Amino acid sequence: MQDIRKISLQELTAFLQTQNEPxxxxxxxxxxxxxxxxxxxxEMTNVSKKLRQILKQHFYFNTLNIHQDFTSEDGTIKFIFQLYDGKKVEGVLIPTQKRMTAxxxxxxxxSLDCSFCATGKMKLQRNLESAEIVDQVVHIQNRALQTYQRPLTNIVFMGMGEPLLNYSNVVQAYRHIxxxxxxxLSTKRLTISTAGIAKGIKRLADDEVKAKLALSLHAPTDEKRNKIMSINEQNNLEVLYEALQYYYSKMKQYITFEYVMLKDFNDTLEDAKALVKWSRKIPCKVNLIEYNDTGSFKGSLPEQISAFEQYLLQHDIPTSIRRSRGKDINAACGQLLIQDKTTPLKK
Ligand code: SF4
Known part of the structure; x- marks a missing residue:
């Protein structure tokens, strides 16, 4: 027996030939x-009963289902999905006037344990399969239509996990979507966000994956980045710069730098200057992300975020502020964390 969603069209065709099916x-x-x-x-109503029976004898579906969902006062919906082996992951629907983002x-x-992120505290349990990634999109799309009568406009790989450390399944899911x-869905509507896996960035370019690329930069110097993202020790800013240059030379797509605003850590004028210097190196835009206080970090004050944005804009770096959504249901950036029997937590 095999999961039918793990085989290709060619493999399925070959199997059907063995059953004398066209x-x-x-x-x-x-x-x-x-x-x-x-x-x-x-549900495959145009397939004969006999063939459906044969399929059942050889294949099964490993599905991802909604275990629980929570709606924020701002309309954001957080889902806890249950996998076939009982493990759980989260996904979020973020409705705004212009967009419906999953x-x-x-x-x-x-596995990366960035110090400002709750997900890292869970440690890595396993990679999601491509069908499990697609199922999240299908569930969130259905809820967007049901609740807001609008389809998804954007999909971002910014939930739990580092997408480029599950490269094959993420790219396969991207191809199905x-x-x-x-x-x-249009390739331009998908964004793959990485904490900075240089090899994976180059591989995306080699494989011509046309989804947008976002780099979770979060600090403009190695010294500061090392303090909050251990991945920077093997993938420092110079290594990343080289990978991004390679990516841009092949893909000709600008890169988004995600920059979570942490009070008194990366939100000073010095930081803004260093960020401008870094951002000039590569065609990019910068998203400044409001952060919700967790443990060791506090979010920057709104006036500090505005001043930071203004500095970048004055220096011709396209910049926008991403307001935090779904704070009251722990659906905001850095808050995705499953706390139950299947994921014992160390705090
Ligand atoms: S920020 Fe992303 S890469 Fe870092 S620990 Fe959280 S989920 Fe992993």
């Missing part, structure tokens, strides 16, 4: 799986 059946079944997103063979997870927990004959 090749077009494989395409029909594949459409049910990846275009209509069904989770059972019974923030999705790529791993259960995370964007293939015109499958979910068909």
């Amino acid at each position: 090749a077009f059946r494989a395409k029909q079944i594949y459409d049910w799986i990846w275009q209509k997103n069904v989770h059972s063979f019974e 923030c999705i997870s790529s791993q259960v927990g995370c 964007t293939a015109p004959q499958e979910m068909g």
